[in-house]
């Protein structure tokens with residue numbers, strides 16, 4: 437296929453602008469930022485490239501059509517009028533999932549089966565199939581998403597969500613999503629040769645994402661994608677994208693990244709995850725309480741997702757940790773500190789007003805990302 441396609445990179449609320457920046461950095465200009473998604477026009481080769489490289493997006497979907505529908509008939513006819521055969525092969529397996537918000541067509545199961553029927557009818561006619569479609573081939577997950585009567589028909593190109601990089605073999609109680617972790621790191625001005633510490637590292641996600649960013653390793657390098665099996669994407673596009681990722685990785689970039697946690701068990705899990713990510717011994721892992729942390733060098737960065745103290749009994753302990761961290765960092769103004777927490781008293785506990793704050797959702801938890809900019813020593 438030579439013509440451009442419309443792609444939708446979906447994103448958690450609050451991180452759409454990170455995704456847009458990444459899409460732009462890959463060279464795609466025609467971008468619209470909307471709630472929960474970034475829409476852009478790009479050549480087909482963007483499907484492998486965006487799946488491999490986007491660190492902060494949840495998925496990449498291919499837009500097949502967009503229209504308004506107020507009746508099942510309209511939904512059926514307009515779905516059938518779309519060129520599904522350009523994407524789905526005669527043997528393709530295409531389950532249809534759906535969602536509907538504030539729309540006349542609110543019964544999701546009905547919408548799904550109507551869309552399925554319309555695509556089946558279209559493909560049977562185009563492929564000259566009189567009986568049933570076998571659906572034994574490549575997998576195309578079609579989604580019908582209706583919002584205020586506007587129907588979006590997409591095919592998911594990613595397979596499992598892009599946060600599944602393939603390295604997280606173990607996790608703790610409250611792991612941070614890889615996509616959000618990458619966004620936290622990307623917010624900072626950290627350069628890969630500067631010290632980077634997560635003193636509440638848990639399963640190590642933030643430190644691992646920092647290492648991948650530091651060495652410019654494509655986050656999707658270790659996994660597979662649903663669209664790798666699709667006929668309309670020439671396999672050379674996938675080969676080129678993987679080659680590009682290999683060429684751009686800078687495995688010689690020295691890093692000074694440390695993850696520490698009070699729990700021995702978490703440190704072991706983090707170590708295993710880093711191994712799985714192919715980072716070997718690049719990150720230093722250490723069992724340590726935050727109150728024992730001491731910056732060893734100048735101009736470092738702390739990026740962390742400490743406990744929030746939302747559970748009964750944890751509050752006082754957590755407040756003390758925030759106070760301890762504030763006292764330690766007071767003596768090292770060259771360090772920048774970035775803390776994600778839902779605790780609204782963070783600044784007063786830490787003892788300083790943040791240079792900047794940004795609202796972010798950690799799953800369903802409303803959090804603030806407190807940012808303290810260090811004064812770099814030359």
Ligand SMILES: C[S@@+](CC[C@H](N)C(=O)[O-])C[C@H]1O[C@@H](n2cnc3c(N)ncnc32)[C@H](O)[C@@H]1O
Nearest residue numbers: 611612636637638639641697698725726741743
């Ligand atoms: C919200 S979790 C971090 C999750 C991590 N970002 C991840 O992706 O897995 C907070 C971590 O802080 C650790 N922790 C609790 N109290 C601590 C303390 N006083 N010093 C250091 N770490 C502590 C917990 O063991 C837990 O792993």
